[in-house]
Amino acid sequence: MYPIGMVIQVLDISPHRLRRWERKGLVVPMRKNGRRCYSELDLQRLMFIKRLLDGKHCRLANLPNYLAFYPCWQDGKCISTPLEEPKEGARPCWQKKNWYCGYQFHRKV
Numbered sequence: 001m002y003p004i005g006m007v008i009q010v011l012d013i014s015p016h017r018l019r020r021w022e023r024k025g026l027v028v029p030m031r032k033n034g035r036r037c038y039s040e041l042d043l044q045r046l047m048f049i050k051r052l053l054d055g056k057h058c059r060l061a062n063l064p065n066y067l068a069f070y071p072c073w074q075d076g077k078c079i080s081t082p083l084e085e086p087k088e089g090a091r092p093c094w095q096k097k098n099w100y101c102g103y104q105f106h107r108k109v
Helices: 004-011 015-025 042-052 060-067
Strands: 030-032 034-038
Touching: 004 015, 004 034, 004 042, 030 042, 034 042, 042 060
Parallel strands: none
Antiparallel strands: 030 034
16 A cells, blocks of 8 residues: 555655546545555556646546546456456456456457
8 A cells, every 4th residue: 555645756746636636536545544545556547547648648637538448447346257258348457468347358269
């Protein structure tokens, strides 16, 4: 778990910018003793968000729509249950090649 100070240092952003992303629902940190704590997954997500915004690939207002392609991040409940075939309507997982959100894709040979 990473405290807010470490996250803003790693990302090289202001605390205000990070809090604005939180208000937009782009990341929801855990709280420990009333303080924000970010997981490794949160940090990876924030790095991805920063690259999109800093590279002018996406505007903040459009970012929630863009991130909708990454369903693991919508509810934070991505599971790792392999199936013979992906669940109907499942989207590719952003983290793992040949995995669908929570479901591994096995090619039949």
